[in-house]
Amino acid sequence: MGRLRVLQALFDADSTSRSELVQITGLSRATVSSLVADLLAADLVEESEPDNQARSTGRPAQSLTMRASAAYAIGTDIGHQHIRVALCDLSGTPIWNDAVATDVDRAPDETLDLAADLIRRALRERNVGQRHVLGLGVDIAAPVRTPGGILEAHGIMPGWVGVQPGAELERRTGLPTRLANDANAGALAERKYGAGRNVDDMIYVRLSAGIGAGIISGGRHLYGSGGLAGEIGHIRSVPDGRVCRCGNRGCLETVASPVAIARLLETSWGCPVPISDLLSLVKVGDRGTIRALEDAAEDVGRVLANLVTMLNPELIVVGGDLASAGDRLFEPISRAIRRYALAPAAESVRVVGGELGDHAEVRGAAGMVLTDAPRILAADLAH
Numbered sequence: 001m002g003r004l005r006v007l008q009a010l011f012d013a014d015s016t017s018r019s020e021l022v023q024i025t026g027l028s029r030a031t032v033s034s035l036v037a038d039l040l041a042a043d044l045v046e047e048s049e050p051d052n053q054a055r056s057t058g059r060p061a062q063s064l065t066m067r068a069s070a071a072y073a074i075g076t077d078i079g080h081q082h083i084r085v086a087l088c089d090l091s092g093t094p095i096w097n098d099a100v101a102t103d104v105d106r107a108p109d110e111t112l113d114l115a116a117d118l119i120r121r122a123l124r125e126r127n128v129g130q131r132h133v134l135g136l137g138v139d140i141a142a143p144v145r146t147p148g149g150i151l152e153a154h155g156i157m158p159g160w161v162g163v164q165p166g167a168e169l170e171r172r173t174g175l176p177t178r179l180a181n182d183a184n185a186g187a188l189a190e191r192k193y194g195a196g197r198n199v200d201d202m203i204y205v206r207l208s209a210g211i212g213a214g215i216i217s218g219g220r221h222l223y224g225s226g227g228l229a230g231e232i233g234h235i236r237s238v239p240d241g242r243v244c245r246c247g248n249r250g251c252l253e254t255v256a257s258p259v260a261i262a263r264l265l266e267t268s269w270g271c272p273v274p275i276s277d278l279l280s281l282v283k284v285g286d287r288g289t290i291r292a293l294e295d296a297a298e299d300v301g302r303v304l305a306n307l308v309t310m311l312n313p314e315l316i317v318v319g320g321d322l323a324s325a326g327d328r329l330f331e332p333i334s335r336a337i338r339r340y341a342l343a344p345a346a347e348s349v350r351v352v353g354g355e356l357g358d359h360a361e362v363r364g365a366a367g368m369v370l371t372d373a374p375r376i377l378a379a380d381l382a383h
């Protein structure tokens with residue numbers, strides 16, 4: 001327990017001293033010194049000489065930091081059309097990152113094989129032994145029920161009904177694996193490494209083929225009793241609207257996802273509009289596409305307004321494919337929030353784009369493992 005407390009304190013601070021560790025952990029100076037000696041011997045921690053300023057103030061405090069290359073975590077992001085793998089060091093910095101386009105929805109086995117190949121390639125190319133990997137975090141574009149990480153693929157990823165991606169990848173790679181929904185992984189990453197640093201009350205909303213949100217309230221992720229909290233794509237947006245892939249009617253996704261926008265344009269233009277063209281149409285100023293995007297953003301904003309009234313967040317971070325539309329998207333979202341949320345709650349929330357772009361999910365997947373790193377490392381050292 002003492003070792004865990006020291007490791008946790010070292011993780012939470014960029015750098016710290018033995019005296020600070022005594023204060024933070026409440027352990028005796030002798031215990032802290034002996035635990036730090038173990039961590040230095042195990043090469044988990046490094047110590048730097050006191051700088052001149054510390055010397056001149058008569059406080060020669062050697063600073064202790066976790067060694068970023070002491071251990072690693074792997075993230076794997078499974079979307080509808082791609083998989084991405086990142087190998088991250090203890091600080092969460094990706095030292096290897098690659099993505100492959102593939103028809104994920106229809107081919108679970110091939111996708112999982114491909115993911116395992118990418119993971120092996122990452123370890124080989126960065127010369128990292130598997131024993132230095134703390135675990136594998138996987139996020140996927142479908143609801144994940146807890147406990148047990150069971151995928152709710154029905155209607156969302158039809159080929160994946162009954163597949164257990166976490167267990168399958170654990171079998172293929174031999175790495176302890178945990179599974180999460182993509183929006184929850186994105187929320188974790190944007191808060192740890194991106195636009196939501198130091199923010200305790202935020203909503204990460206992911207606007208891609210699906211629409212979902214990861215919610216952080218009072219510094220804690222809100223998962224709900226079964227891990228399904230934040231599935232805002234399935235909040236009713238249009239009374240008696242289209243039937244949604246989830247089986248309900250008029251869900252936000254049926255009017256505001258890129259698929260819905262493309263469908264709307266197709267009905268008026270009489271020809272199919274590839275989703276990949278939407279952003280370039282916005283960029284060249286196509287009026288119909290811009291109008292459809294702004295209307296979709298307003299629908300998203302109306303749903304978010306309810307969340308703002310309920311949760312009073314400080315920040316809404318917009319991620320996913322549509323986020324690169326920038327203010328064209330954020331402005332109508334903010335306007336709808338100002339219009340429909342409780343006024344003081346609306347005034348105190350900012351809407352911004354994510355900082356990590358399409359790497360948010362994969363870094364959050366690795367981040368799930370890294371959040372648990374002090375516990376895993378403390379347990380390893382005890383054996």
Ligand SMILES: [Zn+2]
Nearest residue numbers: 234244246251
């Ligand atoms: Zn739905």
